[in-house]
Amino acid sequence: MSVELRHAILGLLAQRPMSGYDLGRVFQGSVAHFWHADLSQIYRTLRRLADDGAIDTQTIPQDGKPDRKVHSLTEAGTTALREWLASPLETEQVKDPFLARLFFVESLGRDAALRLLDERAAQTEAVLATLSAIDIPGDSLRSTLYAATRANGVHHARAELEWIQHVRQQLDDTKE
Amino acid sequence: MSVELRHAILGLLAQRPMSGYDLGRVFQGSVAHFWHADLSQIYRTLRRLADDGAIDTQTIPQDGKPDRKVHSLTEAGTTALREWLASPLETEQVKDPFLARLFFVESLGRDAALRLLDERAAQTEAVLATLSAIDIPGDSLRSTLYAATRANGVHHARAELEWIQHVRQQLDDTKE
DNA sequence: CGCATATATATGCGTCGTCCACTATTGGTC
DNA sequence: GACCAATAGTGGACGACGCATATATATGCG
Numbered sequence: 001m002s003v004e005l006r007h008a009i010l011g012l013l014a015q016r017p018m019s020g021y022d023l024g025r026v027f028q029g030s031v032a033h034f035w036h037a038d039l040s041q042i043y044r045t046l047r048r049l050a051d052d053g054a055i056d057t058q059t060i061p062q063d064g065k066p067d068r069k070v071h072s073l074t075e076a077g078t079t080a081l082r083e084w085l086a087s088p089l090e091t092e093q094v095k096d097p098f099l100a101r102l103f104f105v106e107s108l109g110r111d112a113a114l115r116l117l118d119e120r121a122a123q124t125e126a127v128l129a130t131l132s133a134i135d136i137p138g139d140s141l142r143s144t145l146y147a148a149t150r151a152n153g154v155h156h157a158r159a160e161l162e163w164i165q166h167v168r169q170q171l172d173d174t175k176e
Numbered sequence: 177m178s179v180e181l182r183h184a185i186l187g188l189l190a191q192r193p194m195s196g197y198d199l200g201r202v203f204q205g206s207v208a209h210f211w212h213a214d215l216s217q218i219y220r221t222l223r224r225l226a227d228d229g230a231i232d233t234q235t236i237p238q239d240g241k242p243d244r245k246v247h248s249l250t251e252a253g254t255t256a257l258r259e260w261l262a263s264p265l266e267t268e269q270v271k272d273p274f275l276a277r278l279f280f281v282e283s284l285g286r287d288a289a290l291r292l293l294d295e296r297a298a299q300t301e302a303v304l305a306t307l308s309a310i311d312i313p314g315d316s317l318r319s320t321l322y323a324a325t326r327a328n329g330v331h332h333a334r335a336e337l338e339w340i341q342h343v344r345q346q347l348d349d350t351k352e
Numbered sequence: 353c354g355c356a357t358a359t360a361t362a363t364g365c366g367t368c369g370t371c372c373a374c375t376a377t378t379g380g381t382c
Numbered sequence: 383g384a385c386c387a388a389t390a391g392t393g394g395a396c397g398a399c400g401c402a403t404a405t406a407t408a409t410g411c412g
Contacts, residue, residue: 011280
């Protein structure tokens with residue numbers, strides 16, 4: 001729930017100072033499998049972080065392009081990040097559009113449910129391929145944890161495929 | 177993304193006509209493992225569905241309590257539901273606060289990461305216990321699909337626990 | 353030459369969603 | 383008797399978010 005983008009930005013800036021545009025590329029790239037954010041939202045959040053004194057901004061003039069504003073954590077920002085990291089885990093409120101659809105597809109009958117599962121299986125295979133493609137080098141703590149976030153997706157994708165097989169069997173036993 | 181609460185409400189009303197308050201209890205209860213919604217949001221969405229002519233409202237006077245407004249699908253509502261169910265699956269944009277935390281907890285060191293995993297494991301065990309507790313009776317298509325939505329949570333909870341074990345081992349091999 | 357794309361930041365609009373408060377009554381607990 | 387929860391619905395405030403658009407320039411493609 002509570003203002004996660006703020007924390008994600010603090011976390012990224014703790015790793016290295018960056019501009020809003022840089023953050024946008026990171027959210028589109030390396031961390032896209034666990035977080036994403038719109039550029040306009042990033043800039044708005046950066047402004048609020050600056051207002052709260054959590055980040056320092058250094059303006060680097062460039063010719064041709066607009067000024068680069070490189071943001072880095074202040075002491076207050078570092079403290080805020082640590083507080084978030086140390087706070088107890090909230091139980092996440094689930095919203096799973098696919099499961100909702102599977103549940104409600106009942107009104108279209110068994111075959112529609114099976115087709116939906118096929119579609120989901122294909123989608124999951126694609127995700128699995130994407131996540132497996134990259135092998136993360138290095139044995140630093142950071143790269144180990146980064147690899148872990150990707151491995152999480154792999155484990156869940158496999159679980160999803162196994163579950164789909166399970167449901168297919170259940171549906172085969174269901175008359176109608 | 178796109179206006180899922182509308183569709184979830186259409187789906188529930190297709191199963192049986194209900195009041196907004198009833199919907200609230202369903203979102204807090206039987207479907208809470210894949211969707212939830214605030215009462216005020218439910219009432220607002222019902223109003224918009226009524227404006228769009230997707231639902232019919234029958235007011236049933238009660239003594240003592242406010243009138244019950246029982247909503248049911250119109251033909252237009254049924255069509256809208258079917259269209260949603262038949263539309264192609266969108267690839268869901270992931271936002272996983274836990275994975276974000278795990279990635280950024282790097283700045284607190286290896287022990288903090290291990291503690292976070294412990295917390296997650298406990299949380300996941302609790303979810304697993306809740307989901308496993310209920311055995312769904314019946315072999316109708318609806319109850320099979322409902323059981324499937326719960327089984328999904330079980331499969332993923334187990335995958336999460338396996339993944340945690342995997343990450344613990346990786347961290348043991350990581351110096352620092 | 354025009355058009356698309358990348359770099360870089362920012363504003364505005366509208367929706368969605370959460371929290372809180374309020375109305376009104378019945379029934380149960382301390 | 384006072385307080386709280388459940389039933390049933392309504393309304394406001396506010397934040398988070400996504401999409402479109404604006405600005406300004408450089409490079410590359412056909």
